[in-house]
Amino acid sequence: MSIWVIVLFIVGFALIIKGGDWFVEAAVWIAEVTHIPKILIGATIVSLATTLPELFVSLFAVIDGSAGLGIGNAIGSIICNTGLILSIALIVKPPKIERKLFLGKGLILVISVVTLTAVAWDRVITPFESLYLFVILAAFIFYNIRGVKKAKKADQEEIFEDQVEIRHIDTSKKSVIVNIAKFIVGAAGIIIGANLLVDNGIIIAGYLGVSESIIGLTVVALGTSLPELVTTITSLVKKHGAMGVGNILGANILNIVLVLSTCAVSSKSGLAIPIERIFGSVNIPRTLYIDVPVVALMLAVLVLPVLFSKAGKLKRIQGILLLVVYLGFLGFIAINII
Numbered sequence: 622m623s624i625w626v627i628v629l630f631i632v633g634f635a636l637i638i639k640g641g642d643w644f645v646e647a648a649v650w651i652a653e654v655t656h657i658p659k660i661l662i663g664a665t666i667v668s669l670a671t672t673l674p675e676l677f678v679s680l681f682a683v684i685d686g687s688a689g690l691g692i693g694n695a696i697g698s699i700i701c702n703t704g705l706i707l708s709i710a711l712i713v714k715p716p717k718i719e720r721k722l723f724l725g726k727g728l729i730l731v732i733s734v735v736t737l738t739a740v741a742w743d744r745v746i747t748p749f750e751s752l753y754l755f756v757i758l759a760a761f762i763f764y765n766i767r768g769v770k771k772a773k774k775a776d777q778e779e780i781f782e783d784q785v786e787i788r789h790i791d792t793s794k795k796s797v798i799v800n801i802a803k804f805i806v807g808a809a810g811i812i813i814g815a816n817l818l819v820d821n822g823i824i825i826a827g828y829l830g831v832s833e834s835i836i837g838l839t840v841v842a843l844g845t846s847l848p849e850l851v852t853t854i855t856s857l858v859k860k861h862g863a864m865g866v867g868n869i870l871g872a873n874i875l876n877i878v879l880v881l882s883t884c885a886v887s888s889k890s891g892l893a894i895p896i897e898r899i900f901g902s903v904n905i906p907r908t909l910y911i912d913v914p915v916v917a918l919m920l921a922v923l924v925l926p927v928l929f930s931k932a933g934k935l936k937r938i939q940g941i942l943l944l945v946v947y948l949g950f951l952g953f954i955a956i957n958i959i
Contacts, residue, residue: 626821626828633817634844637674640810644673647804654792672875673808674845676883677815682837683884687823689895693837694845695880696912699873700838701846703919704947707869711940716866718935720927722768726870727924729761733877734920738913744906746881747891754882761874818844831958832897838912839954846872866935899957915950919943 675698682691710716736757740750818841826836885892897907905911922942927935 626824629817630821630825633814633821636810636814637818637845638847640807640814641674642807643803644807644811647800647807650800651804672872672879673811674815675876676880677811678818678841678845679880679884680887681815682819683887683892685819685823687819687833688893689832689834690819690822690837690841691884692881692892692894692908693834694841695876696908696916697838697842698846699876699916700912700919700947700950701842702869702872703923704943704950706846706850707866708940708943708947710866711935712937712944715935715937715940718866720931723866723927724924725764726867726874727927729757729764730870730874730920731924733757733874734913734917737877737881738909741894741909744894745891746885748886748889750891751882751885754878758878758882761878834895834897834908835954835958839951915946919946922946
């Protein structure tokens, strides 16, 4: 394997990270200048922008015929977001949460996972079946908008996880040129970076002798989850831990109802769940039998304690359990690679 494959793989990561950063900044600026309501900025534009890395990586992978890599990236991002990023946040400093809001987003995530399992159980998510996921996406956007409206009526200054603090808008000629350039270059960086990540990720998987979904579940998933990692760390530093938690829940929902559904629509025959070998001899659709159950287990650890308790705070033990599940998942993957 040429050293350039690894170099281009890393370059892909860098382009996605920086491109995503510029795209989000410019998208917010454009929305504000064009007087798009602030509630829509947070609930839709920024939320979508932070999910673009996962969307383009998975979409290009599926278009290139590597469904395993695309599915692995989407599901792997959920596992990484929850089992690594969120667990560390909870261990460092368990945040106070608004219980009703947390359970509302948690319920949408549960419905998303259940719906995904149902439509994928025959190992194919058809374009028609993806409509069920799109319906949940629409409901999620509506839920966000409705929630922000309620918060504004209550004169709450703290915004939901996908919003940013609205600053004074600079509309000078220089600012216009800079932000339009950031928007275009940022979007191009995400697209080009996603292509590099997918193409070279496939080569690396072949060289290592592992399935493309394994690369998607681990390395690629971690790379495309970096925006969520940065958001969560920033939230902790600024003592807005609940914002980081909400960001993770929102990103997980979008990985299912936006990323996977878009991938299914992009193929006339639908999104096929690959059969993979585990323990050297057992062939199963591992996404359905292993990866999704791991997501469900993490979701149970995160949501159930809040559901059966009136406490408005997550616990450090939840973070520890999530990290244990994540490390166990990585251990399972390592055993099957070796």
